[in-house]
Amino acid sequence: MERFETILSSLSIFENLRKDEVGRLARHFRAVRLGPKETYSFGGSSLEARMVVVVRGIVRLDVTDTSGALVSALEPGDRYGEIALLTGIARKAEITARVETELQTIDRAGLDAILAEFPFVSLPLATELASELRVKNQVLRELLELHAAELSMAQLAAAIVARRRALATRGARIARLSPRAIFRSLVADRGAEPPFWMLSGFILSMCGARLVVALILKYKLEKQLFALVPGNDPNPMHVHHFNYGLILIGTSGLAALFPFGRRALRSLAFAFGLGCGLVFDEFALFWNLNPEYAQRLSLIAAAIMASALVQLTYFRRFWAALGRRLFYAAGGGR
Numbered sequence: 001m002e003r004f005e006t007i008l009s010s011l012s013i014f015e016n017l018r019k020d021e022v023g024r025l026a027r028h029f030r031a032v033r034l035g036p037k038e039t040y041s042f043g044g045s046s047l048e049a050r051m052v053v054v055v056r057g058i059v060r061l062d063v064t065d066t067s068g069a070l071v072s073a074l075e076p077g078d079r080y081g082e083i084a085l086l087t088g089i090a091r092k093a094e095i096t097a098r099v100e101t102e103l104q105t106i107d108r109a110g111l112d113a114i115l116a117e118f119p120f121v122s123l124p125l126a127t128e129l130a131s132e133l134r135v136k137n138q139v140l141r142e143l144l145e146l147h148a149a150e151l152s153m154a155q156l157a158a159a160i161v162a163r164r165r166a167l168a169t170r171g172a173r174i175a176r177l178s179p180r181a182i183f184r185s186l187v188a189d190r191g192a193e194p195p196f197w198m199l200s201g202f203i204l205s206m207c208g209a210r211l212v213v214a215l216i217l218k219y220k221l222e223k224q225l226f227a228l229v230p231g232n233d234p235n236p237m238h239v240h241h242f243n244y245g246l247i248l249i250g251t252s253g254l255a256a257l258f259p260f261g262r263r264a265l266r267s268l269a270f271a272f273g274l275g276c277g278l279v280f281d282e283f284a285l286f287w288n289l290n291p292e293y294a295q296r297l298s299l300i301a302a303a304i305m306a307s308a309l310v311q312l313t314y315f316r317r318f319w320a321a322l323g324r325r326l327f328y329a330a331g332g333g334r
Contacts, residue, residue, distance in 0.1 A: 001026065004055045004104055007077050010185060011053070012175070013124040021118060028113050029053070029104040034097035041095075042105070043081070046088035050105045051081040057101030061174070064092040072174050079175045083132050085111055086125060139163050187313065195312035197266050198273035202309060205277025206302055209241060213293060240285055245278025273309075280305050 008014050009022045017025065032040055034057070042050040043063075054074045061072045061080060074080065074095075084090040085108055095103065106114075115122055146159050187196045216225055222238075252271040255261040261268055280302040284295035311319060 004029070004053075004102075006185075007053060007055055010077060011079060012180075013082065013121060013128065015180070015184075016120065016124070017118065025114055025118060025121075026104075028110040029106045030110075032103040032105055034059075034095070034101040034103065036097055036099055038101075039094055039096045040103065042093055043084065043090040044092040046090060046108070049081065049084045049088060049090035050107055051079060051085045051111070052095065053077075053079045053104045055102040055104055058098045059101055059103075060096045060098065062094045062096070064094075074174055077176070080173075082125070082128060082175065086129055087132075139166070190314070190316070192313045192316060194265055194269040195309055195316070197269040198276065199306070199309040199313055201270040201273025201275075202277045202280075202306060203273075205245075205274040206281055206306075209278055209281040240282050242279045242282040242286060245275040245281075248272065248275030249279065250275075276305060277302075 005019075005022050005026050008026055009017065009019065014022060014025065034040060040052075042048050042052070052074075054076050056076055059074050061074055063070045063072075072080075080093070081090070085106070088108075115125075142163060143160065146156060151159070187193055216222060248271055252268045252275065256265065256268045256272075280298065282293070282298060283301035284290060284297035285293070287297060287301075
């Protein structure tokens with residue numbers, strides 16, 4: 001049930017509910033378990049309309065429509081049927097499990113119970129329905145324009161078939177996890193937002209610095225963009241961008257220590273990552289004072305830094321647990 005509640009909280013129509021509210025909402029769903037190649041059929045009438053959420057396993061969805069059969073694949077977190085549940089216009093559908101599968105389904109009575117207990121859910125549902133109506137209105141407008149264009153009967157018939165097929169495909173569409181839900185699942189729920197934004201800023205800064213310097217060297221813009229002292233010196237004096245990186249690291253790090261910085265931690269983490277990218281892009285320059293920009297040591301140091309940020313973002317709990325285990329193994333817990 002905990003896994004299902006996590007998936008429910010990731011769905012766009014339920015993502016604004018509290019954890020305890022999601023737990024109460026989950027009781028209105030009914031579990032369906034399928035073995036490999038077992039099927040589950042629903043739809044065909046308003047009484048048989050269902051919204052189906054895949055909790056575990058991979059399934060094949062076959063939707064029968066006047067335009068033919070439409071096939072899709074669903075994975076954990078995917079859902080189908082919420083529009084049919086709202087409108088009562090349900091196509092006959094069949095789900096076939098490829099492996100051991102757990103589904104959670106809800107009918108119109110269950111949805112009405114949810115809306116009675118959590119009226120707020122009606123807002124995202126209304127948004128979904130409005131999106132569907134907007135598409136239908138667009139198709140209707142196109143059909144009226146086609147009739148006004150006085151096309152031949154063959155051309156008009158082909159255009160109508162194409163739009164009917166598009167509507168059928170939309171009616172059988174699968175709702176996937178939103179980018180917001182994926183971000184919350186992979187980053188926010190792990191407590192890894194600061195290192196994630198540091199990693200994002202670091203990658204953006206490194207790539208941007210490499211691209212800008214490559215363009216400057218390619219088009220020989222050193223004297224226009226690098227030189228602090230005008231003249232004909234082939235190696236003009238300039239300020240390396242690792243200095244700007246050090247300023248960004250210092251200011252963002254200090255700001256994070258103050259209360260106002262805690263309220264802008266994402267922005268400061270991103271700025272810190274930008275500064276790290278600028279510093280590690282020229283790591284070799286201040287490490288061994290060699291003015292040659294294209295040194296392998298800078299790339300090696302940048303790769304190590306990027307790897308460390310990835311570890312902090314996605315494997316922080318593992319390394320923390322390993323550190324505690326080593327600490328106790330060394331007798332530190334006595």
